[in-house]
Amino acid sequence: MDLPQLLLVGLVLLLGVVGVLVPGVPGTWLVWAGVLWWAMHERSAAAWTLLVASTALLLVVQVVKWLLPPRRLRGVGVTRRMAAYAGAGAVLGFVLVPVVGAVPGFVGGIYLCERERLGSHGEAWASVRAVMRAVGTSVLVELFACLLVVGAWAGTLMWA
Structure with a gap:
């Protein structure tokens, strides 16, 4: 494989790793597709x-x-109503501030739902933090796996 194609594969892998952190981007599949292309x-x-x-x-x-968050989310009290608020907030945030607005919109939707349910600012933020920790675990697992694959790819390039 020549250098320009190798750089493009590296770019796809990098976009995949970044895509893990951006809601709605299939980061894991981009990493896999980059390795497939290279192989x-x-x-x-x-x-x-x-x-x-x-x-x-x-x-x-x-x-x-897919198995980890539902267990953790049920443990912190996530309801369908909260998921609807979070989804609507993510869509609204994405529309208002393309791509990066989805994350603050998601968090804002959870906060709004919890503020209505619990009534106070402090309790709502405590609930938001608990939900974000539960969601963050699955993101970290996926990010670690993608970084492991990219590292193995880079190691294979250097070793071969």
């Missing part, structure tokens, strides 16, 4: 091994990501 052009034992290992890791992480 299809490289066609070496190391490339195929990395593709198989990263596929297995990222699939396991998807399962963990």
